[in-house]
Amino acid sequence: MIAQTKVSLDRITSFLRLDDLQSDVIERLPKGSFDTAIEIVDGNFSWDLSSHNPTLKDINLRVCRGMRVAVCGTVGSGKSSLLSCMMGEVPKISGILKLCGTKAYVAQSPWIQSGKIAENILFGKEMDRERYERVLDACYLKKDLEVLSFGDQTVIGEWGINLSGG
Incomplete structure (x- = not known):
């Protein structure tokens, strides 16, 4: 029990020491004010800001309202990182990220609430x-x-x- 408690405390400590998410990563537009739901212009994002190679480089993407989009690629190609960018979870190095309306993210691991x-x-x-x-x-x-x-x-x-x- 002591070992489990230490592991849990270490995880909590590690989480609390993380930098806060950047509040200016996403330009939020009111729902219905823009035909585009998500737009990224010349986006460069990196999980590690000290690295000289961004995780995602020169991203240009436009998703209009009502479009269905599939993000496909090989393992490690950046699919999850792209979605994390749209959630504002990956630090933005440069570029523009606009989001009109609300967003939802469904993780790869399913779960059910009691x-x-x-x-x-x-x-x-x-x-x-x-x-x-x-x-x-x-x-x-x-x-x-x-x-x-x-x-x-x-x-x-x-x-x-x-x-x-x-």
Whole structure:
């Protein structure tokens, strides 16, 4: 138990010693004020500011509202770093990063909150029945919910234990 406590404290200490994220990395524009959802112009970003080679160099990207974009590449090519840049998590060396509206990031490791299925879908937002139904359709969840006795009001156990089996 002492060893686990030391490891945990070391991790917390390491986290607390990190520099704060730069607040001026992203130029935030109000939703609907710009046709472009995300724009990067001549962006240079680096996880390590002391390095002479940026993690991402000369990035130019424009994603318009409503576009669907796939980020593809080989292992280590910078896909996750590009997404982290858009979240403002990678220090910007130079360039412009504009974001219009809100953003969400879904990590590569799935996770479920303890609570009702509906709460996991809404994720703290107010219920908008029309939008909620579109999400259920888009994720093909309606058949799954029909199998559950309480539908989307089914309580999910720790780690989704009562949803095991696929």
